Amino acid sequence: MKKQKILETTSQSLFHQKLQDQEGRVFQFNKGHYSLDTEERLEAFGQKLAVGWEKDYGEYRRLWTELPITRTVREYPLLLDIELASACNLKCPMCYTITEEFKTKVAKGLIDWDLFRKIIDEVKGKVFAVRLSLRGESTLHKKFIDCIRYCKEAGIKEISTLTNGSKLRGDYLKDVVHAGIDWITISIDGTGKTYEKIRKPIKFEEICENLRQIKIFKNENNLIKPVIKVQGIWPAVRENPELYYNTFSELADLVAFNPLIDYLRNDHHIDYEEGFSCPQLYQRLVIGSDGRVMMCSNDEDSAQVVGDANRQTIHEIWHSPELFKIRTIHEKPQGFKEIPICKKCYYPRKTEINESAKVNDRIILINNYTHRAQVVGK
Numbered sequence: 001m002k003k004q005k006i007l008e009t010t011s012q013s014l015f016h017q018k019l020q021d022q023e024g025r026v027f028q029f030n031k032g033h034y035s036l037d038t039e040e041r042l043e044a045f046g047q048k049l050a051v052g053w054e055k056d057y058g059e060y061r062r063l064w065t066e067l068p069i070t071r072t073v074r075e076y077p078l079l080l081d082i083e084l085a086s087a088c089n090l091k092c093p094m095c096y097t098i099t100e101e102f103k104t105k106v107a108k109g110l111i112d113w114d115l116f117r118k119i120i121d122e123v124k125g126k127v128f129a130v131r132l133s134l135r136g137e138s139t140l141h142k143k144f145i146d147c148i149r150y151c152k153e154a155g156i157k158e159i160s161t162l163t164n165g166s167k168l169r170g171d172y173l174k175d176v177v178h179a180g181i182d183w184i185t186i187s188i189d190g191t192g193k194t195y196e197k198i199r200k201p202i203k204f205e206e207i208c209e210n211l212r213q214i215k216i217f218k219n220e221n222n223l224i225k226p227v228i229k230v231q232g233i234w235p236a237v238r239e240n241p242e243l244y245y246n247t248f249s250e251l252a253d254l255v256a257f258n259p260l261i262d263y264l265r266n267d268h269h270i271d272y273e274e275g276f277s278c279p280q281l282y283q284r285l286v287i288g289s290d291g292r293v294m295m296c297s298n299d300e301d302s303a304q305v306v307g308d309a310n311r312q313t314i315h316e317i318w319h320s321p322e323l324f325k326i327r328t329i330h331e332k333p334q335g336f337k338e339i340p341i342c343k344k345c346y347y348p349r350k351t352e353i354n355e356s357a358k359v360n361d362r363i364i365l366i367n368n369y370t371h372r373a374q375v376v377g378k
Contacts, residue, residue, distance in 0.1 A: 014045070015256070016029070016031050019065065024274075025275050025277040032258050032261060034257055036241065036359060037249065037254050037255050045229070048225065051224050056128065067279075073319070075126065075315070076314065078127060079129040079283060081133075081297050082147075084110065084132050084144060085289060086135050086289045087140060089140060094260060111289040122313055123314055124154035125154075129156065130151050130160075134288070136289070139163055139167045145179045146179075158183065160181070160185065163185070176226075177217065182225050186229070189233050190239060191239075195207070211251035214226075214228060215228075228254075229253065230256070235376050245359045259368045261372075267372060271370045272348045276347070276348040277331075278330050280296040281323065285317065292305050293317050295323070304326070330342075336348050349370070354368055
């Protein structure tokens, strides 16, 4: 495949980017992730993430955008998503894990420790990053801290997780940090009673106290990492974006939000981007807690399984006929519509700026999905 010229300079942005090549293909990078923060704090966040692997970090972020545009399949993916737990200790009203459809398709489970080590043993020195989460609550795994430590000892450059943050306190918090995790994203939907209604039974003051403990522990030990990102769904943040930002900017390294996705599969009218081309097929590989490998991180129901890490190597799966076929389909104009899970995905879905928010002296423009209700539970 002849490489195409990249028309826009790739950046270090961790948030939504929309790039186009000379063929008119549109690439949505990190779609659905928007910063509520200042440019200065966003730049500082990237610098903190890069500490200890500055040169490789720059290469990692560059390849994140370049590989999909040039349709280059690296020897190994840049990032491995490894689901430690498919179960969660919460039942948030907007989450797909509460639906009967999900429960019938995805069994609650924890990844086998031997399988986890087998995966890391293969990819050490070959992938830049490992994300220890997907659909469930990662800290439910009894060996969560061991998983972090095993990755760090294997030389993985960036180890991250997404969590509700309920367990990040006391000795457990200290053990997580000492194990070497680089990046923790904590989902906090709104403030006060709004948060408690969505994230029950966690109390708002409880999650704020956990964040305070993290900040105090880092300050006392002169630690830059783990960097802490707080994010919430837009309908919960919308009530008072300024209060949300001012509350968490004091406690976290970065504050962000996500427009509500159609996780509950309620939408029937969906508009698509013209010329859409999916980047994930060249960036990352997603392994479920049962060892089955999904096409991408947006396949919540394991509808498009492309391999099994229990009996295959990561290299075999990444270069498998199944993924080759999917990449080939995606190369065709609007080819994603031939794959049911892709047709439902939010990545090719059209967005429009139809709201704005004032945060201190800044105006934040809100990119929502067209015909998508920004209401919790809808």
